[in-house]
Amino acid sequence: MTSTPPPLSSPPLTSTLPLTSTLPLTRIAVRPEPARPPARVAEILAAARDILEREGADALTMRRIGEVLGIRAPSLYKHLASKDALATGLAEVALAEVGEYLHRAVDEADAGAVVAALIGAYRGYALAHPNLYRMFTAGRLPRAALSSGLEQWAGEPFYRATGDPYRAQALWAATHGAVLLELEERYLPGSDLDRTYAAxxxxxAA
Amino acid sequence: MTSTPPPLSSPPLTSTLPLTSTLPLTRIAVRPEPARPPARVAEILAAARDILEREGADALTMRRIGEVLGIRAPSLYKHLASKDALATGLAEVALAEVGEYLHRAVDEADAGAVVAALIGAYRGYALAHPNLYRMFTAGRLPRAALSSGLEQWAGEPFYRATGDPYRAQALWAATHGAVLLELEERYLPGSDLDRTYAAxxxxxAA
DNA sequence: ACCCGGCGGCTAACGCTGTTAGCTGAAGGC
DNA sequence: GCCTTCAGCTAACAGCGTTAGCCGCCGGGT
Incomplete structure (x- = not known):
């Protein structure tokens, strides 16, 4: 673990990586310690996630969260500084989840189809949790508040699949864009999205 | 103009296009007639765009728009049904603008570097108008309210550059994703984004 | 045993948002 | 000259995130 891989979101300016076909399919970075919020905060986050996923982003109000917990909205501020902090907490959870999911997808992929497997896994997670995915993806979340290293670790599968930090960034961005367009239904009904993802x-894949 | 190209957002399920390297670099679809809103609506849209670009999305309030126009917020509803309708109007303007910009970029590109030129133009527009770009891109805008064909026409340059509807969709999504991540500063400072876009x-480019 | 501090609830309220209802003056058509 | 329509206005509502200030309860220290 002495040589850490270039983080997805900030590759080193000079790549020291060989551009050969031998990919670093093994995991490199260690999974960062997940944040362990106080119990009540965890309950709030769980309730918030539930509302977000079941009822959509518009329903995720402080008053609604309180209602689910049998609490009034202002009491939430005894545990959370702001709604943004709540969003950050949710992003943290989702990031850890999707990172684990993507790493496992790369682990289990055939060597010749790593990229396709990774894209498929990414798409699968986003479609399974559309509102959660939008939460930590769209909008500006205060990245400084996230556990250090978590984001890099979550993005590492793209580096494992491409073997090059810039191709990794590009593939991540591309997959993110495709998934976003699908979530927001910007493809007219009838589009064969499988073929788009295949393209x-x-x-x-080169 | 008898054979229209497959629209970007909904390619035909069976492609009738040759996958050779001869790209349809000439423009195919005609630019759809731009919507011509009543004069006062156009003034409102102009003021809204001004606020959006100069002061950011948070400042784009009905009261603020009224203030700029010397009008009270409720009076805006004599011209616009809702704030969503206003957003749709802005999206229409931006879509026409970016479409024209991308088409021209393809027009002027060297034959061997069409894709890179297109990506560069897309990135350039988004960076020049970040808030406007987010407006018609993020969030859900009622696509039914847009001028029919406008979106397809705006996306056509990707088809012109790739020669295949699915590669066009994929390239569009990929560029969109990369630009979004850049706008939201999800790359840590110091990243050489030029290299990411090059990747x-x-x-x-194949 | 008592006090005392803080945790975690509560109500009331503020300023903001989009939006509606209802009034009014001015302009234009018959 | 009247009457309709347009385009402004004020007042107000519901809902949002958030703050201030109050209070009961529970645990620890002396």
């Missing part, structure tokens, strides 16, 4: 995988 | 262009 994306093909472009990065 | 993206390279993947689609």
């Amino acid at each position: 994306l995988a093909e472009a990065f | 993206l262009a390279e993947a689609f």
